[in-house]
Amino acid sequence: MLWKSSKPTAVFAAIAISTLLVGCTTGRYDGTRPPDPTKAIIVGSITEGFLTQPHGLMVHIRKVGERYTTVPLATLNAEDDQPSPNRLGNLFMYEVPEGDYEIYQWNYEYYRGETAPRANPVIFSVKAGETAYIGDFSANALTFCLSNVNNAETTVAALKHKYPVLDGRTVQNLTARTAFEPWPDSDARDNGKGLCKF
Numbered sequence: 060m061l062w063k064s065s066k067p068t069a070v071f072a073a074i075a076i077s078t079l080l081v082g083c084t085t086g087r088y089d090g091t092r093p094p095d096p097t098k099a100i101i102v103g104s105i106t107e108g109f110l111t112q113p114h115g116l117m118v119h120i121r122k123v124g125e126r127y128t129t130v131p132l133a134t135l136n137a138e139d140d141q142p143s144p145n146r147l148g149n150l151f152m153y154e155v156p157e158g159d160y161e162i163y164q165w166n167y168e169y170y171r172g173e174t175a176p177r178a179n180p181v182i183f184s185v186k187a188g189e190t191a192y193i194g195d196f197s198a199n200a201l202t203f204c205l206s207n208v209n210n211a212e213t214t215v216a217a218l219k220h221k222y223p224v225l226d227g228r229t230v231q232n233l234t235a236r237t238a239f240e241p242w243p244d245s246d247a248r249d250n251g252k253g254l255c256k257f
Contacts, residue, residue: 085128085129085130085131085153085154085155086153087137087151087152087153088100088152088153088154089152089222090152090222090223090224090225091224093224094154094188094224095154096187096188097156097157097187097188098154098155098156098157098187099154099155099156099157099185099186099187099188099189099190099191100152100153100154100155100189100190100191100225100228101130101152101153101155101160101185101190101191101192101193102150102151102152102153102190102191102192102193102215102218102222102225102230103132103150103151103192103193103194103195103196103214104140104148104149104150104151104195104196104210104214104217105118105132105133105134105148105149105151105195105196105197106134106141106146106147106148106149106195106196106197106198107134107146107147107148107167107197107198107199107200108145108146108197108198108199108200108201109145109146109147109199109200110145110200110201113134113135113147114167114168114169114170114200115133115134115135115167115168115169116133116134116135116147116148116165116167116168116196116198116205117131117132117133117134117165117166117167117168118131118132118133118162118164118165118196118205119131119132119162119163119164119165119166120132120160120161120162120163121160121161121163122155122156122158122159122160123158123159123160123161123182124159128156130153130155130160132151132196133168134147134148134149135147135168137149137151140217140221148197150214150217150218150221150222152218152222152225155185157185157186157187157189158184158185159182159183159184160182160183160184160185161180161181161182162181162182162183162193162207162237162239163180163181165196165198165205165242165244166244167198167200167244170200170203170244170246171246172203172244172245172246172247173244173245174242174244174245175242175243175244175245175247177242181207181236181237181239182236183233183236183237185233189231190225190228190229190230190231191230191231191232191233192211192214192215192218192230192231192232192233192234193207193233193234193237194207194208194209194210194233194234194237194238195207195208195209195210195214202241202243202247202254202255202256203243203244203246203247203248204241204242204243204244204247204254204255205241205242205244206239206240206241206242207234207237207238207239208234208238209232209234209238211230211232211234215230218230240255241254241255242255243255
């Protein structure tokens with residue numbers, strides 16, 4: 060009898076502990092419900108170029124001071140918004156708590172390379188009720204380098220077409236803080252022209 064009465068408690072405790080250990084990963088926001096006014100919306104795109112098959116580009120963003128509050132950007136297991144046979148990517152939209160966020164790492168799901176450390180971290184801030192464009196992330200498996208550029212004019216229009224909930228919302232362009240030159244990972248090679256250069 061004692062086991063039967065404590066089994067639900069043990070199951071609840073195991074679920075609670077695993078939730079605390081895993082942390083909070085922010086899921087994609089599809090815009091089918093009204094935005095939460097206590098949160099911010101971040102938008103942009105992520106794309107990978109490849110020769111024969113995609114390798115699963117992943118860009119990792121975390122809330123500063125909260126190691127396990129993350130926003131995972133990925134090319135695999137998402138819709139493909141790139142009309143090219145050698146590019147895979149999507150326009151993304153996430154609803155996140157306000158605060159400071161860091162773009163701290165990137166990798167390919169199907170390569171072992173690790174991100175080279177950045178001398179200056181890429182940090183941006185969002186406020187409740189704000190919609191922010193954080194850039195267009197792009198990498199390829201030739202140079203093993205990730206770039207984040209400002210294509211706001213075309214990308215924000217495409218985002219508003221894909222996500223009608225963005226219509227009528229002012230989109231702040233944060234690329235002055237989030238854009239960066241090519242960022243190599245440990246698989247990048249210097250072929251006599253420098254890392255991240257053909």
